[in-house]
Amino acid sequence: MRYFFGCGCALAIVLFSCGQNPFAVSAGAPLSGENAMEYVRTQVSFGPRPPGSESLQKCRAFISNELQGFGYRVEDDAFTAETPYGPIRMHNLIARKGDGENGAIVLASHYDTKLMEGRNFVGANDAGSSTGLVLELARVLASKDDPLDYWFLFLDGEEAFVEWSTFDSTYGSRHLAKRWKREGVAGKIRALILLDIIGDKNLDIYYDINSTPWLMDLVWEKASRMGLQPNLSRYKSSxxxxxxxxxxxxxxxxxxxxxxxxxxxxxxxxxxxxxxKISPESMEKVGRVVLEILPEIQKKR
Ligand SMILES: [Zn+2]
Incomplete structure (x- = not known):
């Protein structure tokens, strides 16, 4: 992720074998920041998780097993990214129940951590927190039967290897957007809610001017109405x-x-x-905002 203030791939569809939920938290039970925190602890236990690493592979298996435990089909959207370090195999995970016949809402996070050679960068917040919360939301929404399907997206290769640029960053999302456009999937998606770095004990959610205004306003309105200020401050950023x-x-x-x-x-x-440095309370607050805006998006379809 980068911000300014003041502003070819081979595709593999793999259905993993059914996994166990290690926390034994049932699908559909109410949102819990503590569950999300537990998911972060597990990710951090794998160590630094840059693209192509064995630790990220373990993390992916963990995410996939959890999702299948909640009853989702998990697609491994694998591709080879051309990076400053040469070609690296990457994998987005997409969890679904329905095929979005009436449309879909996507909840997304990247799950790789930035490559920092020689340093023990475990990324509890970036991107452990958002990955943990999207997983928790997948659990909560598993038994929902709303008109628009919920899809859950775990993106690989968000971080730059050397320096953030159009070509060295967001490898997974650039790959999948191209694919979804080509396959006509993009038209089914009514909204994509991206979470990133949302676990800080002192939460300061920014107003991103690049986001779609009606969706960003919806987030803002709900957050205000739920009394989440002053933590959610209206700093504008791009x-x-x-x-x-x-x-x-x-x-x-x-x-x-x-x-x-x-x-x-x-x-x-x-x-x-x-x-x-992160807290279950912050993740739960953001999770509540997301759960509050979903009915509005459902109505808008
Ligand atoms: Zn980052």
């Missing part, structure tokens, strides 16, 4: 993140993101991004 490739193909998107992590953002992309 965020470059995984929502951009989907916006570019006409999908309404919102990025819910906290751009102020630690003093002067000093925990972001450093070894300071650890479990003790």
């Amino acid at each position: 965020v470059l993140d995984d929502h951009i490739p989907f916006l570019d193909i006409g999908i309404p998107c919102v990025d819910i993101i906290d751009l102020n992590y630690g003093p002067e953002n000093s925990y972001w992309h450093t070894e300071e991004d650890t479990l003790d």
Whole structure:
């Protein structure tokens, strides 16, 4: 993710064998920040999780098993990305029950952590928190039978290997947006809600001017009505993140993101991004905002 203030792939569809839910939390039970936190602890236990690493592969297996435990089909959208370090095999995960016959709402996060050679960067917040919360939302929404389907997307390769640019960043979302456009899937998606860096104990969600205005306003309105201020402050920013490739193909998107992590953002992309800096309460607040806006999006279809 990057922000400014003041502003070829081979496709493999794999159905993994059914997994066990290690926390034994039943699908459909109410949202719990503590569950989301448990999902973050598990991710962090794998260590740094850059694209192509064995630890990210373990993390992917964990996410996939959880999703299948909630009754979703999980597609492994595998592709080879051309990176400054040469070709790297990457895998987006897409979890679905329905095929979006009446349309779909996508909840998304990246699940890779930034490659920081020689450093123990475990990414509790970036992107452990958003990955944990999307997984928790998948659990909560597993038994919902709304007109628009809920799809859950875990994107690989969001982080830049060397320096953020159009070509060195958002590998998974750029790949999938191209594919969804080509296959006519994009037209089914009524909204894509992207979560990124949402676990900070001191939550400051920004108003992203790149997000689709009606969706961003919906997030804002709900957050205010739920009394989540002053944590959710209306700082305007222009965020470059995984929502951009989907916006570019006409999908309404919102990025819910906290751009102020630690003093002067000093925990972001450093070894300071650890479990003790994030909280179940922050993840639960963001989760509640998401659950509150879903009925509005359902009505809008
Ligand atoms: Zn990041």
